[in-house]
Amino acid sequence: MDRLPRWADLALVPFVSLTLAAIISALVIIAIGQDPWEAITVMVQGSVMNAYGWGYTLYYATSFIFTGLAVTVAFHAGLFNIGGEGQAQLGGLGVALACLFIPWPHWSLALIGAALGAALFGAAWAAIPAYLQAKRGSHIVITTIMFNYIAGSLMIYLLVDVLRPPGKMDPATASFPPEMHLPSFNEIPGLNAIFDTGVPANVTFFIALIMAVVVWALLWRTRLGYQIRAFGKSEPAARYAGINPTRIIMIAMLISGGMAGLMAINNVMGEAERLLGNSASGAGFIGIAVALMGRNHPVGVVLAAILFGFLFQGGAELGLWTKIPIELRTVVQGLVILFTGALDMMVRMLLVKIFALFRSNRMEAA
Amino acid sequence: MASQNGADAAFAIELKGISKAFGPVQANRDINIAVPQGTIHGIIGENGAGKSTLMSILYGFYKADAGQIFVNGQLTLIPDSQSAIRAGIGMVFQHFKLVQNFTVLENIILGVEDGPLLNTSLAKARKELERLARDYDLEVDPDALIEDLSVGHQQRVEILKALYRQAEILILDEPTGVLTPDEADHLFRILKGLKEQGKTVILITHKLREIMEATDNVSVMRRGTMVATVKTDETSPEALAELMVGRKVLLEVDKGTAKPGDVVLKVEDLRVRDEHKVERLKGVSFDIRAGEILGIAGVAGNGQTELLEALGGMIRATGKITMNGQDLPLQGKGSDGQSRRRAGIAHVPEDRHHHGLILDFTAWENIAFGYFNDPDYQKNALFMDNAAIKADTAQKMEKFDVRPPIPTLAAKSFSGGNQQKIVVAREMEQSPALLLIGQPTRGVDIGAIEFIHNQIIALRDAGAAVLLVSVELDEIMSLSDRIAVMFDGKLMGFRDPETTNERELGLLMAGMTGKEEAA
Known part of the structure; x- marks a missing residue:
């Protein structure tokens, strides 16, 4: 197969995929008797045309960056970690325990402690499937999916029977002490000039960006990353080079699980300020799509996470301001995942043919 | 070589002015070749000389940018492999295209079944197979599963598949790469048998010994062009090697006596x-x-x-x-x-x-493969020194004459x-x-x-x-x-x-x- 120029590969293919997803979404909106133009206007206005919208878009994007990076790290080791959802929920537990039971004097110290807790619990939840894969050959896709369910059930048990404050009706922990409150964008000096109303986006966004850089440096600048990528590309070759498969599987999955767990400092500590049931609310799965669309590169992951943040926030606005039900946002997300992930090759091959046609025409003209 | 105008019916295959480019790479440049009927014709050249591209054009996998194909003197268009089969061209690939858990018979009829029920096709194929085995020394158990057959026998099934589709011209791409010396000898006996029955065989290889042993004529390709076509018994391995590489090649290793130590x-x-x-x-x-x-x-x-x-x-x-x-x-x-x-x-x-x-991985990443712990490749305790590895790669590429000498190119x-x-x-x-x-x-x-x-x-x-x-x-x-x-x-x-x-x-x-x- 001929290859596409780099710019087309990186920019044109996702653009065409997204356009196709948008067209089909528009058709769906027409089919339910609504105006697609109005829908897109509401979505764009409510998510990226003002500071308030950005405050939500970036809040969602923060979670997706973490879960997207989690999938990315595992992917480079040849492992498909579908367990981001469960790992993020356990990360939430780590955050809650750190915030509820340790009297931090200042939010910055609490953030470090909660981040450690989140990463530790997320990594621990990934460790069991990783061990089963490395030592027993149990397929990581199956075990991580199973661990999502186990995580969900475990959290319900803990929230209902263990962590629920006496006398409360809802399955959730007590609210964290106010000292643990993370500064939102509207509370950060400098940023508050732009964000003048309360928004959920908080300092965690910058931690997510730092993590994207860390993951990039890890994968492409360190010996460990080199070994992870080598193992992911070819296990027999890794064995030839003396790379220990068990070690790489364990380390890659621990980093991946830790990354997914870190998401909890954004939603649990930064927004809800207490641990609720189903805390990850699907962000673990969105991370798969984000990594897929971001081509398993941190830069792509950040961009894709912001796109999905836009879809999330825009979709919520739809439910608020139009007769279009909020469920349509799931449809749009599904179409975006379908076109950027599953049908990526279709678009690519089409473009390859068009480019080839272009080239031969040019050659004939010459 | 035949004239550029008319085509001669005595040639099973005649290619005129075939060119094919992949992006900036000219894989075939104005190729002319004429293969007389009932001969074994060798095509020899180094890896990447354009042999496989040429045969893929002949078999309808690629469309040539320019040029004409004549089969038995007839100008023939070959847009896909079905047309090639209709024109009587059969191809045996280096990597076999057989269904491993089907029997030999089932593989033979795959794609050319006579109807929805297999019984009649299978019976017909069985009879035909017996005849082919008799005529060409191509014995294979028709009911054996492919996965149980040796590589040599699997290759015979590929040849039988082509013959069952009434191929008059058989192309074999590097057929001996997977065979033991004995199996290779048997293959050459089969090819000679085919020739005696009037079939035409095109043998693509980069092994000089096979060319000398099995072919009547040989065409030499180098960097996308056809540099010569000669009668096999009028040439020598040394002459062919020189044509292939473009310079004199020492076929024998020149070494002094060993001085074994501890x-x-x-x-x-x-x-x-x-x-x-x-x-x-x-x-x-x-x-x-x-x-x-x-x-x-x-x-x-x-x-x-x-x-x-x-x-x-x-x-x-x-x-x-x-x-x-x-x-x-x-x-x-x-x-x-x-x-x-x-x-x-x-x-x-x-x-x-x-x-x-x-x-x-890129060439430089491969140069560090297995030696990623080498102190020379580290910038500090944390990071690898990618620039140092690239420089080292460039040096090794130059010393070992790796072409192209680009460390950032994928392996x-x-x-x-x-x-x-x-x-x-x-x-x-x-x-x-x-x-x-x-x-x-x-x-x-x-x-x-x-x-x-x-x-x-x-x-x-x-x-x-x-x-x-x-x-x-x-x-x-x-x-x-x-x-x-x-x-x-x-x-x-x-x-x-x-x-x-x-x-x-x-x-x-x-x-x-x-x-x-x-x-």
């Missing part, structure tokens, strides 16, 4: 079991001295792979190996590839695609010979005390073979011990200072290359020996 590696009673607990290496003992090449000859699959992998730290083994007087563990801690490299063992693996290289973008040079450069430039080298020139073109052979000799003369494993007997005979023959997981004995001959080694390779020698 024992570097001592192997005692080495045993390996595979994952099914079958013993693949059944107690092998030998030693190699500094400045000596020990060649292991044998038919593929007799334990050579396990020997290399056990010594290279890729699989577990039992027994005892001693390197310069130091015991090396054979399992558990310290038995991995990293420990072996630290002990001074470099390893050019038999299978460069699965082991030696990571094809998606998969290099030709087979250049890929092998990257692996060989990486391993040899570590100045190892012991070099394990398996199939050093498999799928490598003549120019590169000469180069790699010279490098092996140079390493030996610099005082390294070399363990050479190859299924090419010529290679073993010309490079080794001592030859051991392996059969069924055991060494059948040691021979001196000066006094032994192919016949004696061939018998040992088949497991026949009068006297067992103590190792």
Whole structure:
């Protein structure tokens, strides 16, 4: 197969995929008797045309960056970690325990402690499937999916029977002490000039960006990353080079699980300020799509996470301001995942043919 | 060569002015070739010379940018492989296209069934198969499952498939790459039989011996152009090699006598079991001295792979190996590839695609492969020094004449010979005390073979011990200072290359020996 120029590969293919997803979404909106133009206007206005919208878009994007990076790290080791959802929920537990039971004097110290807790619990939840894969050959896709369910059930048990404050009706922990409150964008000096109303986006966004850089440096600048990528590309070759498969599987999955767990400092500590049931609310799965669309590169992951943040926030606005039900946002997300992930090759091959046609025409003209 | 205008019906295939470009690469440039009916026509050239592209155009896989194809004197358009089959062209690929869990008969009729019920087609095919087997010495059990057949027999099924589709012109792409010498001989007998029945055979290969043995005429390709077409009995291997490479090539290795030093590696009673607990290496003992090449000859699959992998730290083994007087563990801690490299063992693996290289990695990433812990490759405790690795790669590429010398190019973008040079450069430039080298020139073109052979000799003369494993007997005979023959997981004995001959080694390779020698 001929290859596409780099710019087309990186920019044109996702653009065409997204356009196709948008067209089909528009058709769906027409089919339910609504105006697609109005829908897109509401979505764009409510998510990226003002500071308030950005405050939500970036809040969602923060979670997706973490879960997207989690999938990315595992992917480079040849492992498909579908367990981001469960790992993020356990990360939430780590955050809650750190915030509820340790009297931090200042939010910055609490953030470090909660981040450690989140990463530790997320990594621990990934460790069991990783061990089963490395030592027993149990397929990581199956075990991580199973661990999502186990995580969900475990959290319900803990929230209902263990962590629920006496006398409360809802399955959730007590609210964290106010000292643990993370500064939102509207509370950060400098940023508050732009964000003048309360928004959920908080300092965690910058931690997510730092993590994207860390993951990039890890994968492409360190010996460990080199070994992870080598193992992911070819296990027999890794064995030839003396790379220990068990070690790489364990380390890659621990980093991946830790990354997914870190998401909890954004939603649990930064927004809800207490641990609720189903805390990850699907962000673990969105991370798969984000990594897929971001081509398993941190830069792509950040961009894709912001796109999905836009879809999330825009979709919520739809439910608020139009007769279009909020469920349509799931449809749009599904179409975006379908076109950027599953049908990526279709678009690519089409473009390859068009480019080839272009080239031969040019050659004939010459 | 035929005139540019009219076509001659005496030619089974005539190509005129065929050109094909892939992006900036001109794979075929104004190719003219005429293949007389009822002959075996060889097409020879180095890897990447454009042989396979040309045949793919003839078989309808690629569309030529320019040029015409005449089949039996008729101008023929071949937009797809179905048209090629209709024109009487059959193709046997290097990698077979057979359904492994179908029988021979089922594979034969696949795609040319007469109707929805298979019984009639199968009965017809069975009869036809009997006739073909009789006429062409192409015996295969029609009811055997493909997965139970040897590689040689699978290839026969491919030929039968083409003949069943009434192919008059048979193209074989590198057919002997997967065959043992015996199977290859049988294949050439089959091809001669086909020729006698009036079929035309086109044989694509880069092995000179096969061309000399089997063909009537031979066309030589070099860098996308057809440089010559000659009668086989009017040329010589040396002349063909020179045409292929564009310069004089030494087919014989020119080496001085070995000056063996101390024992570097001592192997005692080495045993390996595979994952099914079958013993693949059944107690092998030998030693190699500094400045000596020990060649292991044998038919593929007799334990050579396990020997290399056990010594290279890729699989577990039992027994005892001693390197310069130091015991090396054979399992558990310290038995991995990293420990072996630290002990001074470099390893050019038999299978460069699965082991030696990571094809998606760039050349510079591959140069660091296995040596990523090398202090020269680290910037500090945390980061690797990618710039240093790239500079080192550029140097090694220049020394080993890797083309193109671009460290940032993906390994998969290099030709087979250049890929092998990257692996060989990486391993040899570590100045190892012991070099394990398996199939050093498999799928490598003549120019590169000469180069790699010279490098092996140079390493030996610099005082390294070399363990050479190859299924090419010529290679073993010309490079080794001592030859051991392996059969069924055991060494059948040691021979001196000066006094032994192919016949004696061939018998040992088949497991026949009068006297067992103590190792």
